[in-house]
Amino acid sequence: MTTTQKVPLLLIGVGNVGQRFLELLIRKRDTLCDRLGLELILTGVADTSGVAICPTGLDPQQVVQLKAKGQGVAAYPRWGQSGGSALEMVRTTEADLLLEASPANLEDGQPGLSCIETALSRGMHVVTANKAPLVLAFPRLLTLTRVHGVQLRFDATVAGGLPAVNLGQRDLAAAEIYRLEGILNLTTNYILTRMAQDGLSYDEALAHAQAAGHAETDPSLDVEGWDAANKLVILAHSVLDYPATLAGVAVEGITHVTAETLRQAAAEGKRVKLVATAERDGDRYNLSVRPAWLDADHPLAQLGPKQMGIVYHTDISGVITAAIVEETPLPTASAMLRDIIDIYLLSAAR
C-alpha cells in the first residue's frame, strides 16, 4: 500500500453502536493505515448534548471517555458546542463521509433522514446503522446517490455484524432470489431460545434478555416483530429490488408464544423461531414476520440465543445460509467499518 487515503468523517449518534465504532477507530487505526491505506479522521461528532467539530480531527478516545463519564460531546474541550445540531454540522462541516448511528425514529426518520439527505446532496458518502431513514425513504435516497455520484451503505442495519445485505447485493447480483428467510432480531431469538432450552416463561426470558442487555426497557418494537419487519423492508429494497413498505409486511410478534407452545413444537421435532420471509409470487414478493415452526434440520432452527441468520434460496447459486454469533454491539459497529472499507478500499484497488 503506497499511499494513504485521508478520509474526514462525521459521526452522528454515540450510543451503543456509535461508541463501539469509536473504539474500533482507535483499536484498528494501525490496521487501517498500514494494511488498508486508510486514515479515518473524525472531524465532527454529534449526540443529544450537541456537537464537537474540529477540522484537523477530534480524538476518538476523548469522546469515548466523555461518554464513559456520562457526559456528551458538547463537553469536548475547546471544540464542543452545547446544543449544536447534527443537521447543522452536516450542512456546514467539510467531510467526505457521514456515519449515521442515531436511534431509529420510525415516525418520520428524523433527524437521521435529513442528515443523510443533506450529506448525499453535498457529495458525501453515507454509512448508516439507522434503519428508519431507509425504511421510510429508500427510493428517494437511492436517487440522491445516483444524482450526486456517491454511495449509501447500510450493512449494519440488518442482522448486526452479519454481511447479510452485502451477501445479497453483491454476491447474488446475477441470481434470482425466490425465497429469503431470516432470523433478523436478536432479542426475540434470545427469548425464544432461552424459553425452549431452559424452560423459562416468556416474562422470565424477557427479563433475562433485558438484564443481559439484549433487550430494550421497552421491548415492544422487538417482540411485536416490527424491528424484524423493518429489516425485511430494507432487504426487499436493496437485495430483492422490490419496493416494499412496512404496511405491506404481515407482522405477528412473539408475545403470545407460551412455554407450552414450545414444548408442543419440540415434541413434534420442531423449533419455534421468529422468521422474516420474502417469498416470490409472480412479479411480487409476499413479505411476513411471524413465529414459525421450523424442522430441526432447517438452517435457522439451530441458531442459539445470541445468533441471527439469513437464508437465500436462489436460481443459480444454490441455497446460501449465513449466520453470526453476536455477543455485543461490536460486530454491528464493525459492519460500519466494513462499509467504509468497501467504499474506499475496493474502489482504490481498481
Next chain:
Amino acid sequence: MTTTQKVPLLLIGVGNVGQRFLELLIRKRDTLCDRLGLELILTGVADTSGVAICPTGLDPQQVVQLKAKGQGVAAYPRWGQSGGSALEMVRTTEADLLLEASPANLEDGQPGLSCIETALSRGMHVVTANKAPLVLAFPRLLTLTRVHGVQLRFDATVAGGLPAVNLGQRDLAAAEIYRLEGILNLTTNYILTRMAQDGLSYDEALAHAQAAGHAETDPSLDVEGWDAANKLVILAHSVLDYPATLAGVAVEGITHVTAETLRQAAAEGKRVKLVATAERDGDRYNLSVRPAWLDADHPLAQLGPKQMGIVYHTDISGVITAAIVEETPLPTASAMLRDIIDIYLLSAAR
C-alpha cells in the same frame, strides 16, 4: 444503467464448470445487460480438442451443443482450430478477461498457470475456478496483478458457489481471524453424512457419491484430504494473508473412517466431519485437514450431504458462519460470474 460495458472474454476448459458457465452466459444474458449493464462476449474458447476464436463473438449455445454431442470446440463451424493451444490463444487473442476452468494439475499447475500469468501480463483480468495455479504460485500471481494493475479473482475455487473467499477478503478485511474452520470438500461430506445417516459402509457411500456425480472415478484427491487442503492453502493466502504451502498442512483423509467410528461418535452426541482448520498461533497459523468429532451444535455439524460451509472466528465481527447447498456444479459456475460482476460492475459504480 445508461451504458453497457462490452467485455470480450476467453474461456479455457469446457468441463463441468466451464459448460455450466456457458449456460449462465445464455441464461443470464438479459439480466447482465439490462440490470447490470454488462455484455459478455465470448471471443475465444479452448478445450483438449483445440480452440475456437472469433473476434466478434462465438455463440455459447453452439459450444454447449458441440459438447453435448461429445465434440470439442475445434469442431466449431468456421472458427474452430483443431489442436490450437490455450496458451497460444491467450498470447495472441484480444480480450479483456480470461476465465480459467481447466482441471487442476497439482504437479506443475499447467497449462492453467502459464495461461493465467500470460493473461495478467497482457493486462487482462483473470477469473479462475482452477485451484492448482493458486496453490503453487499465489505470491507470484499476486505480484503480477499489482505490476499490471489487473485483478485475479477465484471465489469459485473454494466451497463451490459459497462466497467463502469474498466473505473473508472483503467483509472481514479489518478483522483478525484467529480461527477458521471449513467443510470445503463436497465428496467427503457426502460420504461421511450418508454413512452416518443411512448406516452405509465407506465403500457403499463412495459408490453412491460416484453414481450421483459427487465423486470422481479416482476419488483419492478428495477422500485423502488433499482437495480440502488445497482450498485451505488458498484461503490462507487470500483471507489470512498467510504464506501457506501444501506441505505445511497436516492432512488426514477419511479412508479409514468406519461405520463403527460414526456410531461411536453419534453415541457421544458428536458428528464426524472432514474439517479444514487454520488456527492462529502467535505470528503463524497451524493448518490441518482431518476428520473431527464435532459437537452436535457446532455450526458445521449440521451440514447435510450436499453442503459445504465455513466458520470465521474474528476479533471484531463475532463468529460468522456461511454454508451452501450445492446439488450441481452450477453454483460454482455462478461464483465465476460473481467474480466478473465484482470486477466490472462494482468498479463501474464507483
